[in-house]
Amino acid sequence: MTENSTVRSVTYDLLRSLRLTTVFGNPGSTEQTFLQEFPDDFTYVLALQEASAIAMADAFAQVTRRPALVNLHSSAGLGNSLGNLVAAYRGNTPLIVTSGQQHRELVIGEPYLGNRAATTMPEPWVKWSYEPARAQDVPEAFMRAYAVALQPPAGPVHLSIPMDDWNVPLAGFDRLRTVSDRVAPDTGRLRLFADRISASRSPALVFGPEVDRAGGWDAAVALAERLRAAVYGPPLPDRTSFPEDHPLFRGPLGMSVKTVSDRLTGHDLVIVIGAEVFRYYPYVPGDYLPAGTELLHITNDPSVAAYARMGDSILGDTRTAVELLVDLVADGAARTAPQPMPRPRLLPPAPSNPLTPPEVYAALSRVRPPDAVIVNESTSTMAQQVEWLPTVRSGSFFATASGGIGWGTPAAVGVALGDREGGVTRPVIGLIGDGSFQYSVQGIWTAAQHRLPIVYVVMRNHEYSILKSFAELEETPGVPGLDLPGLDIASLARGYGCRAAEVETAEDLEKEFTAALNAGTTTVIVVSTRPQKAML
Incomplete structure (x- = not known):
């Protein structure tokens, strides 16, 4: 000792x-x-x-x-x-x-x-x-x-x-151990899955957060392209595992039983890799799968495989499984490739006052650096974010996995600190609702203390817009506490040591965002927006 x-x-x-x-x-x-x-x-x-x-x-x-x-x-x-x-x-x-x-x-x-x-x-x-x-x-x-x-x-x-x-006195500890963080899938069962996939006339792929966490982004692209299969985003993802601007990407599945089933109509086989089957909310009744559609599921989590409502499963590391499948499945050149998803990107004929969320995202799309990472906790505008600010690189989108709010603001700090630890220089964009921002607003103090390159864009719509959307869907009128008047978010940000700006127009948003990228510290931009009905 x-x-x-x-x-x-x-x-x-x-x-x-x-x-x-x-x-x-x-x-x-x-x-x-x-x-x-x-x-x-x-x-x-x-x-x-x-x-x-x-x-x-x-x-x-x-x-x-x-x-x-x-x-x-x-x-x-x-x-x-x-x-x-x-x-x-x-x-x-x-x-x-x-x-x-x-x-x-x-x-x-x-x-x-x-x-x-x-x-x-x-x-x-x-x-x-x-x-x-x-x-x-x-x-x-x-x-x-x-x-x-x-x-x-x-x-x-x-x-x-x-x-x-x-x-307490202690002489030492000399039993340092290493452990594996990957488990290979059953190759025999994976071959059976590959045979079913090869025989499918119209397969659909759903790549979930496990794939990106495992470093399987490139393998996912290779599998989709080999199969010429449509790719959908899973409900409520906390990571993105496939480029959302890829011609095979067909957009998000939606959140409810009915919406997911409707989106998968026309596919005889759905292969869900690295996601739950499925993260449903809210409850809108329907068929869990369209008639005649089968489902295969690959995950590294036994509990996720167990509570899936349908499908046959394989346990194992998702990156390993996808890489093996690329070699095991037959080439899908004979299949008719899915038509590219229409991207209307509709904006009002004249600038709105206050701005609509699509106008905000359109402005950000013009000035977002290609290597920027997004942390999203603007829950009522998730669909518009995918439309205007698609994730196109691995490890560049993060959201809460729980459904609670108060994660996004401090999580942006963790992303920026992780980048700094790894010698990576890229801007971090926090897309936060005005209600969400209040849950962990103190996180911006840590960002300012470390002079982190974070740009928070806070959409100020004066309400819990996502909850109003749920209230309408669930036919629960008169719910109290859904309006948020009197929040001076810019003053709060300055009080915590951040740069802050309030903007009303797309031009001012672009100007302030560009300035924030070169500020050398954390900036909070508050954008007045119209409430957005969530796409549930």
């Missing part, structure tokens, strides 16, 4: 070996024994609220393609984080989330700031939750947490660590 070697020093050495040297958090008193004398070779990313810390770490891990570490405060901080922890779980993001626990001597007496249900509190939204039985077990708990978080299906894990554990 080296002089003054403790659980804390041994754990920091292990974290270095695992490349977990960026810590996202908001410090509390039960974590200070871990954070004391914070090492110079580590980076602490301060979020002003724990939900923001989780979202930042989530996007950071997605961009860097390795686990990220989050440090939270006992039950209070862990509780604040849960909304975005759901998103990390649904998005298969490998996070190691730690929370401080009270002193072991005090825990039995239910002390102030103790967590009486430390291991069960974050369930079911973590893969594993544990509080070490002994202080000496803390490093090994981190090692196991790393392995569990990374192995497929990847996801967040949680460790509760009593505050007095960190100063």
Whole structure:
């Protein structure tokens, strides 16, 4: 044992070996024994609220393609984080989330700031939750947490660590391990799938978020082109896995049972790869599949395969499966290629005041750099975003996987920090609704402190437009709390240290957006817009 070697020093050495040297958090008193004398070779990313810390770490891990570490405060901080922890779980993001626990001597007496249900509190939204039985077990708990978080299906894990554990003497920990993060599909079953695909007269492909997370973008394009198959975007995607300007792309499937089935009419076989079958919301009754249509499903998540409402499934890494299928399926040259999807891109005959969302997106399409990444949490305008700002590169679109809001604003911070970590220079565009922006508005302070190249475009329509669309669909008139008057978003942004601008016209939006790209820091542009009825 080296002089003054403790659980804390041994754990920091292990974290270095695992490349977990960026810590996202908001410090509390039960974590200070871990954070004391914070090492110079580590980076602490301060979020002003724990939900923001989780979202930042989530996007950071997605961009860097390795686990990220989050440090939270006992039950209070862990509780604040849960909304975005759901998103990390649904998005298969490998996070190691730690929370401080009270002193072991005090825990039995239910002390102030103790967590009486430390291991069960974050369930079911973590893969594993544990509080070490002994202080000496803390490093090994981190090692196991790393392995569990990374192995497929990847996801967040949680460790509760009593505050007095960190100063306990410990000689060291020498059982550093590596684990695989991919499982190959059953090749025999995959050949059967390939035979069914080759025999299809009109196949449809649906590439979900798993494909882009696995690095399978190019393989997805190769498979679609070999088959000459129509490609659809899955309902409510949190990543995009196929170029949305490709001639074979037929647009989003929609969200409801009826909409999905209607869109797939005319296809005898649907191959869903790396997506749920399907993410439905809202409930609009219909046939789950058109008559005579069959479905094949490939995913690395056993639970996703199990709760699919129809279809035959294969478990395995989606990139590996797609690459194998490219060689196994017959060439589809004899098929009639799908007609390119009409892209009317209709705008009002004269500029609107306030602008419509299509006018906003049309303006952004004229000035968006080709390498820009989009983080979208403008939930009522998702269809217009795909139309005007299609995703054309791998790893350049991110959205929440949970359906909650409050993820997008801090997630843009995580994307930009992940780019900086990897030496990548590209602008990050946060497309945020005015209601969504309020959930995690404090995230822009972190962006400003790090001078991140983020341009937030906040659409100010003075309401929860998506909820009004649902109210109309669900025939629930008179729902309160759907209007948002009196928000001075530009002043809030300036108060957090960001550049800010308010615009009314497309020309001013283009001008301010272009200036923001060269500002060297974070900018919030508030655009007055008309409410947009969501395409459900």
